[in-house]
Amino acid sequence: MTGLWTLFYKEILRFWKVSLQTILSPVVTTLLYLLIFSHVLAAHVQVYPGVGYAAFLIPGLVMMAMLQNAFSNSASSLIQSKMGGSIVFILLPPLAYWEFFSAYVAASVVRGMAVGLGVWLSGYWFAPHAIAHPGWMLAFALAGCAALGALGIISALWADSYDQLAAVQNFVIMPLTFLSGVFYSIHSLPPFWQGVSHLNPFFYMIDGFRYGFFGVSDISPWTSLSIVSGAFLALSLATLWLLKSGYKLRS
Amino acid sequence: MHKRFGSLHALRGVDLAVEQGEFFALLGPNGAGKTTLINILAGLSRATSGSSAVMGHDVVAAYRETRRALGVVPQELVYDAFFTVREMLRFQSGYFGLKRNDEWIDELLHNLGLEDRANSYTRNLSGGMKRRVLVAQALVHRPPVIVLDEPTAGVDVELRQSLWSFIKRLNRDGHTIMLTTHYLEEAETLCSRVAMLKQGEIVALDTTRNLLGAHAATEVRLKLVPSQLPEGLRAMLVGEEDGCFRLALRHYGELEAVLAGLRVAGVEVRDMEVTKPDLEDVFLQIMEAA
Ligand SMILES: Nc1ncnc2c1ncn2[C@@H]1O[C@H](COP(=O)(O)OP(=O)(O)OP(=O)(O)O)[C@@H](O)[C@H]1O
Ligand SMILES: [Mg+2]
Numbered sequence: 192m193t194g195l196w197t198l199f200y201k202e203i204l205r206f207w208k209v210s211l212q213t214i215l216s217p218v219v220t221t222l223l224y225l226l227i228f229s230h231v232l233a234a235h236v237q238v239y240p241g242v243g244y245a246a247f248l249i250p251g252l253v254m255m256a257m258l259q260n261a262f263s264n265s266a267s268s269l270i271q272s273k274m275g276g277s278i279v280f281i282l283l284p285p286l287a288y289w290e291f292f293s294a295y296v297a298a299s300v301v302r303g304m305a306v307g308l309g310v311w312l313s314g315y316w317f318a319p320h321a322i323a324h325p326g327w328m329l330a331f332a333l334a335g336c337a338a339l340g341a342l343g344i345i346s347a348l349w350a351d352s353y354d355q356l357a358a359v360q361n362f363v364i365m366p367l368t369f370l371s372g373v374f375y376s377i378h379s380l381p382p383f384w385q386g387v388s389h390l391n392p393f394f395y396m397i398d399g400f401r402y403g404f405f406g407v408s409d410i411s412p413w414t415s416l417s418i419v420s421g422a423f424l425a426l427s428l429a430t431l432w433l434l435k436s437g438y439k440l441r442s
Numbered sequence: 443m444h445k446r447f448g449s450l451h452a453l454r455g456v457d458l459a460v461e462q463g464e465f466f467a468l469l470g471p472n473g474a475g476k477t478t479l480i481n482i483l484a485g486l487s488r489a490t491s492g493s494s495a496v497m498g499h500d501v502v503a504a505y506r507e508t509r510r511a512l513g514v515v516p517q518e519l520v521y522d523a524f525f526t527v528r529e530m531l532r533f534q535s536g537y538f539g540l541k542r543n544d545e546w547i548d549e550l551l552h553n554l555g556l557e558d559r560a561n562s563y564t565r566n567l568s569g570g571m572k573r574r575v576l577v578a579q580a581l582v583h584r585p586p587v588i589v590l591d592e593p594t595a596g597v598d599v600e601l602r603q604s605l606w607s608f609i610k611r612l613n614r615d616g617h618t619i620m621l622t623t624h625y626l627e628e629a630e631t632l633c634s635r636v637a638m639l640k641q642g643e644i645v646a647l648d649t650t651r652n653l654l655g656a657h658a659a660t661e662v663r664l665k666l667v668p669s670q671l672p673e674g675l676r677a678m679l680v681g682e683e684d685g686c687f688r689l690a691l692r693h694y695g696e697l698e699a700v701l702a703g704l705r706v707a708g709v710e711v712r713d714m715e716v717t718k719p720d721l722e723d724v725f726l727q728i729m730e731a732a
Contacts, residue, residue: 193539194539196536197535198533198536200533275521279514279516282485282486283486284509284583
């Protein structure tokens with residue numbers, strides 16, 4: 192277990208040493224969304240009865256920030272060591288592929304949670320709100336971050352350049368998080384787009400997470416949690432299989 | 443063992459055994475396949491066919507045992523920009539399951555002249571310093587088998603000597619050493635056995651002594667007055683340039699006979715130089731012939 196623990200600790204230290212960029216900067220960016228959107232749209236949107244728009248936005252923004260940062264943590268760490276060659280330092284020791292997986296995913300979860308906590312605390316100060324079900328909130332936060340951490344590993348394994356990884360981030364992760372109901376309830380969409388939204392796994396992460404806050408959601412939290420956990424499980428199996436096969440790491 | 447990269451056949455049936463406790467050199471021109479072979483042993487790459495084992499463990503099936511047994515200094519000058527030298531060495535120890543290793547880390551830093559760089563970020567070190575860190579990283583877990591892929595490229599004279607005396611000490615303590623280098627005099631003085639690789643094939647595999655003996659003779663260069671070689675010595679002549687005769691000697695004893703022959707013929711020696719063959723000559727000969 193020392194190997195796994197060390198790799199996890201190294202991954203934490205890696206983002207912690209540049210926390211201005213890895214934690215503070217996403218927190219500030221997300222707060223800007225909150226300030227701008229809540230100000231511009233507050234008068235026009237009332238999604239759930241009794242929930243102000245600013246408060247409605249907070250769980251979505253927190254989750255969005257968590258997902259993006261969990262992804263970016265494992266992905267950027269791995270692509271940097273792959274491109275720079277320092278990946279040999281973890282390929283030469285007797286680390287098992289599941290230790291590799293667990294350390295990277297766990298570090299992604301920690302980074303996601305740290306950013307999420309930062310966004311939430313400052314959002315709370317901006318628009319105080321009660322938390323209906325902290326347990327659900329935590330469950331969705333953990334499952335969402337872990338799934339994106341695994342997806343980050345897969346993407347960085349696949350990418351042969353920084354450019355290709357940036358393409359995944361900008362053309363897959365960003366649109367899926369933005370279009371998952373962060374800024375609106377999908378019930379406000381036309382039926383066709385509602386249907387499309389149901390195909391987006393990120394929708395269930397945000398909807399379930401929001402249930403933890405307000406106790407209301409578009410979909411039953413049990414359904415959402417099963418889908419999110421299923422996604423995490425599938426991504427984990429895929430990642431483990433890629434790592435075991437040595438895909439693009441041990442040619 | 444065979445290794446193909448697409449259409450490129452990088453290793454063509456390499457069959458090699460290095461004994462425990464040996465100081466072994468893997469030599470060959472650029473692109474011969476040395477690093478490819480090392481990468482397969484280290485599990486960084488997979489053989490297309492064939493297998494390899496370290497300390498009796500198969501490198502694919504028992505990868506945890508073989509990686510624990512191996513310490514590899516990679517050829518590429520890689521480093522992790524986020525961390526200091528000491529942090530890197532602690533992490534590396536942890537990956538090998540060692541929780542507290544500072545005593546040995548300090549000894550490594552001392553032996554590699556890195557003591558005052560322990561808290562520097564690796565990205566700020568000079569090339570030679572980065573190379574030393576790579577050597578230290580390879581040794582954190584005191585591996586019984588140490589593989590050094592051009593460890594002295596870009597390293598200054600002083601460290602080269604202290605590095606080799608440190609590696610020799612490890613070898614005396616029972617560690618098996620395998621190294622690649624393009625400085626053949628290093629291989630000649632350090633290694634008891636040598637394999638030479640050319641385009642993925644082993645073209646020579648023998649003790650350093652045998653290779654030196656079989657492929658190149660000791661020579662004596664003579665400048666004579668008058669510049670004429672007595673008839674009796676013609677059989678030993680291997681070359682003639684700039685008015686110098688080059689005679690091959692099977693052993694030093696023959697030098698006596700040469701001088702006697704010259705004295706009898708009344709030829710005076712103006713200049714004389716005895717050259718011992720070195721591994722570089724042998725290497726060039728073998729590469730040319732193969
Ligand atoms: N990942 C790879 N993909 C394609 N070809 C490769 C790869 N790695 C090595 N090769 C090729 O395999 C051959 C052997 O390369 P290798 O690096 O083993 O040589 P080497 O003996 O270590 O040379 P050098 O002395 O320059 O380090 C070369 O022709 C090289 O181009
Ligand atoms: Mg090489």
